[in-house]
Amino acid sequence: MFNFRFLTILLLPFFFVFGQIKVELRSHGVPVTLNQWYAQPNGDSIYLNEFKFYLAVPSDSLVLVDLAEQASLHLPYFSLDDETVLLRIGMDSVMNTCGRLDGPYDPLLGMYWAWNTGYTQLKCKGIACRAGKQYPFEYHLGGYRSPHATNVQKWVRLKEGQSLFIHLERFLSNLPVQTQPKIMLPGPMAHQLFLKFTEGMQ
Amino acid sequence: MKTALLIVLSLGLCALALVDPKEEVDFFVPQGWPKPRYNFENNPLSPEGFELGRSLFYDPILSKDSTVSCASCHLQYTAFAHVDHPTSHGVDSRVGKRNAPGLMNLAWAPYFHWDGGALSLNGQAVNPITHPDEMGSDLATVLSKLKRQKDYASAFKRVFGTGDIKTHHVLKALAQFTVSLVSYNSKYDQMKRKEVQFSEQEKKGYALFQQHCNQCHREPLFTNFEFKANGIGLNLALVDSGRANITGKDKDAFLFRVPTLRNVEYSFPYMHDGRFNKLKEVVGHYAQPADWNFPISSELQKKKYSMNSAQQKDLLAFLKTLTDRGFLFNPNFSYFSLVK
Numbered sequence: 001m002f003n004f005r006f007l008t009i010l011l012l013p014f015f016f017v018f019g020q021i022k023v024e025l026r027s028h029g030v031p032v033t034l035n036q037w038y039a040q041p042n043g044d045s046i047y048l049n050e051f052k053f054y055l056a057v058p059s060d061s062l063v064l065v066d067l068a069e070q071a072s073l074h075l076p077y078f079s080l081d082d083e084t085v086l087l088r089i090g091m092d093s094v095m096n097t098c099g100r101l102d103g104p105y106d107p108l109l110g111m112y113w114a115w116n117t118g119y120t121q122l123k124c125k126g127i128a129c130r131a132g133k134q135y136p137f138e139y140h141l142g143g144y145r146s147p148h149a150t151n152v153q154k155w156v157r158l159k160e161g162q163s164l165f166i167h168l169e170r171f172l173s174n175l176p177v178q179t180q181p182k183i184m185l186p187g188p189m190a191h192q193l194f195l196k197f198t199e200g201m202q
Numbered sequence: 203m204k205t206a207l208l209i210v211l212s213l214g215l216c217a218l219a220l221v222d223p224k225e226e227v228d229f230f231v232p233q234g235w236p237k238p239r240y241n242f243e244n245n246p247l248s249p250e251g252f253e254l255g256r257s258l259f260y261d262p263i264l265s266k267d268s269t270v271s272c273a274s275c276h277l278q279y280t281a282f283a284h285v286d287h288p289t290s291h292g293v294d295s296r297v298g299k300r301n302a303p304g305l306m307n308l309a310w311a312p313y314f315h316w317d318g319g320a321l322s323l324n325g326q327a328v329n330p331i332t333h334p335d336e337m338g339s340d341l342a343t344v345l346s347k348l349k350r351q352k353d354y355a356s357a358f359k360r361v362f363g364t365g366d367i368k369t370h371h372v373l374k375a376l377a378q379f380t381v382s383l384v385s386y387n388s389k390y391d392q393m394k395r396k397e398v399q400f401s402e403q404e405k406k407g408y409a410l411f412q413q414h415c416n417q418c419h420r421e422p423l424f425t426n427f428e429f430k431a432n433g434i435g436l437n438l439a440l441v442d443s444g445r446a447n448i449t450g451k452d453k454d455a456f457l458f459r460v461p462t463l464r465n466v467e468y469s470f471p472y473m474h475d476g477r478f479n480k481l482k483e484v485v486g487h488y489a490q491p492a493d494w495n496f497p498i499s500s501e502l503q504k505k506k507y508s509m510n511s512a513q514q515k516d517l518l519a520f521l522k523t524l525t526d527r528g529f530l531f532n533p534n535f536s537y538f539s540l541v542k
Binding site: 096097099100101102105106107108112114115116117118145185186187 | 328345
């Protein structure tokens with residue numbers, strides 16, 4: 001009995017780490033991390049120094065996936081019985097307005113939209129290099145009111161031990177770095193760019 | 203054996219009392235008022251939570267250089283508004299763009315600030331704490347300062363069961379105090395409860411109010427919580443598009459939340475930009491539709507009713523019946539500090 005307990009305690013952390021799904025962001029097959037230049041097929045280069053977004057997994061667990069926090073890339077455990085799972089990228093209006101301020105809702109995480117209503121669902125900040133010229137950009141994509149609600153539900157095929165891949169090609173190649181280097185308000189621009197991001201989740 | 207059992211039981215009960223000494227308090231809803239919107243289940247009121255929130259409200263520890271507290275712009279004796287300043291000033295004497303509104307009956311409000319940019323009473327405090335023109339601090343610094351203060355660490359432990367203070371603990375404690383600021387005992391309330399009678403002038407003023415003002419300043423809270431433009435015109439010095447800052451919609455440009463009129467006698471200056479110092483100037487504005495400027499909400503546009511001097515005095519007399527001295531001078535809402 002003692003040995004069994006000992007073994008359980010010993011293996012528990014491994015179970016939690018290896019039983020979890022890991023989020024991996026990629027651009028043209030290359031893993032994306034912060035503070036690194038990524039060459040794009042069109043000749044541009046992109047450098048990210050902030051990238052975080054909300055993801056809701058089954059059992060209504062909301063997580064803030066933050067490239068600056070490695071631990072946040074491991075999602076809470078959820079069952080994958082039929083190898084498909086319904087994920088929500090961004091918070092719905094209820095989550096936005098429920099008034100909770102703890103855990104992933106903590107304003108300390110920098111996603112609470114203090115000068116506006118609700119939460120930012122995706123923050124992306126960096127520099128784009130185009131034809132030898134640098135364009136700093138910063139996008140705070142949020143808003144929960146129709147028709148520009150920044151949240152999308154998606155069925156995703158996943159197996160135990162696999163990673164959840166999010167492909168950023170479409171998103172990064174559609175950043176309006178020259179015409180709109182900052183988006184800070186909800187509306188059609190924030191919504192459209194957010195949708196480009198969600199298209200990368202397969 | 204029996205004695206030993208009794209001792210063990212007594213000790214157990216004492217331990218339980220020590221673990222959760224909090225006593226929950228029911229929120230008082232005045233007769234005839236609507237159901238409060240505030241979610242008390244998410245933040246049950248307790249005497250300890252109220253005292254902690256009250257101490258935080260009066261403590262400049264929340265600002266970046268510990269010079270400005272919530273009470274700096276929300277003074278109890280002026281209905282928790284900022285007397286004598288058209289728009290409030292914060293750290294480094296920086297001046298903001300808006301007149302600090304009075305704080306009362308917040309449990310019934312669906313959203314907060316002049317533009318409705320905050321959806322919950324708990325969350326709204328993030329704005330003044332972090333705004334560079336107000337307290338200019340950041341939440342991490344506030345938490346760190348509070349954790350270093352042993353009186354606060356033990357108070358948070360008493361209220362929330364942990365000395366590891368988190369953002370939501372601070373915000374909930376502040377809300378325990380501010381949600382308790384209920385003003386319901388003005389002469390108007392006493393008249394409604396048939397405890398006193400209005401004078402003839404107050405009766406005439408009340409009739410005028412019901413005819414011309416009640417649509418937006420709806421009883422018993424004296425606001426319909428909507429966003430309106432009242433013909434005061436744009437303040438070009440401030441560049442403030444009001445509700446449109448939040449919604450991004452043109453139709454919401456220059457609209458501001460309808461404020462409550464409770465304790466309006468004391469909550470000067472008036473309007474979102476504090477342009478009127480005297481209540482009679484406000485009444486004078488509404489009494490002269492010919493002088494109104496763009497934009498004007500449709501409710502007001504339809505009224506366009508001029509009031510003569512006697513009517514204005516009657517209306518003023520009624521508005522003064524909304525003063526609740528028991529609220530303004532309630533010692534339970536005045537300065538208090540947990541820090542010894």
